[in-house]
Amino acid sequence: MRPLQMVDTKTQYQKIKKEVDAAVIGVLESSQFIGGKVVNDFAQHLATYNGVKHVIPCANGTDALQIAMMALDLQPGDEIISASFTYIATVEAAAILKVKPVFVEVDKQTFCLDAEAIEKAITPKTKAIVPVHLYGHAAEMEKIMAIANKHNLYVIEDNAQAIGCDYTFSDGTVKKTGGIGHIGTTSFYPSKNLGAYGDGGAIFTNDDALADKLRKIAAHGQSKRYYHDLVGCNSRLDAIQAAILDIKLNHLDEYIAARRKAADFYDKAFVNHPKVTVPYRAAYSKHVFHQYTLVLEGVDRDALSAFLAERGIPSMIYYPVPCHKQQMFEAFGGSSYNLEITDWLTERVISLPIHTELDEEQQNFIVENVLEFINK
Numbered sequence: 001m002r003p004l005q006m007v008d009t010k011t012q013y014q015k016i017k018k019e020v021d022a023a024v025i026g027v028l029e030s031s032q033f034i035g036g037k038v039v040n041d042f043a044q045h046l047a048t049y050n051g052v053k054h055v056i057p058c059a060n061g062t063d064a065l066q067i068a069m070m071a072l073d074l075q076p077g078d079e080i081i082s083a084s085f086t087y088i089a090t091v092e093a094a095a096i097l098k099v100k101p102v103f104v105e106v107d108k109q110t111f112c113l114d115a116e117a118i119e120k121a122i123t124p125k126t127k128a129i130v131p132v133h134l135y136g137h138a139a140e141m142e143k144i145m146a147i148a149n150k151h152n153l154y155v156i157e158d159n160a161q162a163i164g165c166d167y168t169f170s171d172g173t174v175k176k177t178g179g180i181g182h183i184g185t186t187s188f189y190p191s192k193n194l195g196a197y198g199d200g201g202a203i204f205t206n207d208d209a210l211a212d213k214l215r216k217i218a219a220h221g222q223s224k225r226y227y228h229d230l231v232g233c234n235s236r237l238d239a240i241q242a243a244i245l246d247i248k249l250n251h252l253d254e255y256i257a258a259r260r261k262a263a264d265f266y267d268k269a270f271v272n273h274p275k276v277t278v279p280y281r282a283a284y285s286k287h288v289f290h291q292y293t294l295v296l297e298g299v300d301r302d303a304l305s306a307f308l309a310e311r312g313i314p315s316m317i318y319y320p321v322p323c324h325k326q327q328m329f330e331a332f333g334g335s336s337y338n339l340e341i342t343d344w345l346t347e348r349v350i351s352l353p354i355h356t357e358l359d360e361e362q363q364n365f366i367v368e369n370v371l372e373f374i375n376k
């Protein structure tokens, strides 16, 4: 059996090595390392794939969020509403601009923002809602957009974990996540579903004026060379990463299918077990399984994790400390929150290896060992 990893980018690379190597050498030979045709072509292809008008590439998913908030003119003292049950970057992007992250509960089943909780947290200072499509399952975008429209708020979708996820509206319209809110952001961190071989990120919008502004902010606020209209930053996707991503984009749907197949396999093994809850799949969201995350009941999670590790099976806790309990957010009143569902989930979730290269032998081994431990 091949050794188990949370994500196997090496085997995945071996399968597309020829194409990727040629593309990288192409960039080296062109010596167009920053910007240029390769980056623009990739942005265009990704826009088509995601069904959005504009894709603005940038350096990483955290920058993408920060640039989005800057483009919406969020000011110190403004508030955004987001989840505490997320990766730190979602809300750190606000804090760095001295915008207050207001944490609300997630839904116990989807792990994504609870739409009802959002409305209760709106104040006169609220400027935006930042839903996270956690683990590859879409947040309830139809409800979130309705709340945003009613209260005149912006929506920034943190789509770092859900690229390629289809969201179905009640009238049957299907849109890809990241292209539903006013702005969507994503990350090409190597372990993400569309992963580069280094850092990368992108910002999505259908709004022409916002696209211009986002593009400017990512490039030192520059309108034309050496003319700077507004304060921006320096956030670029380099051409080598763009060339690699352009190839991997052609495989994204097949990668997602492989992840779903692996998730189906796990589901089958665990679905009726009284001590675990398998990932929920809401009818509106076509899960892309960035993570396969179980909720444990009456299982010693640390002991399970140690038991698996001893047998060469990695597992991860995403995330062991919710954002509102991070010291970083104490200045924003983090410890004053009482988020029971967030805390409850934080104590019970465990993610098993899931990626495009898992085979049945590996999955059988993982399943057998998880069952052996939880049946004890």
Ligand SMILES: *Cc1c(COP(=O)(O)O)cnc(C)c1O
Pocket: 059, 060, 061, 062, 063, 086, 087, 089, 090, 132, 158, 160, 161, 186, 187, 188, 189, 199, 200, 201
């Ligand atoms: C990975 C991730 C980010 C940040 O992306 P980077 O490219 O690492 O900066 C933001 N939000 C979520 C939910 C993520 O998973």
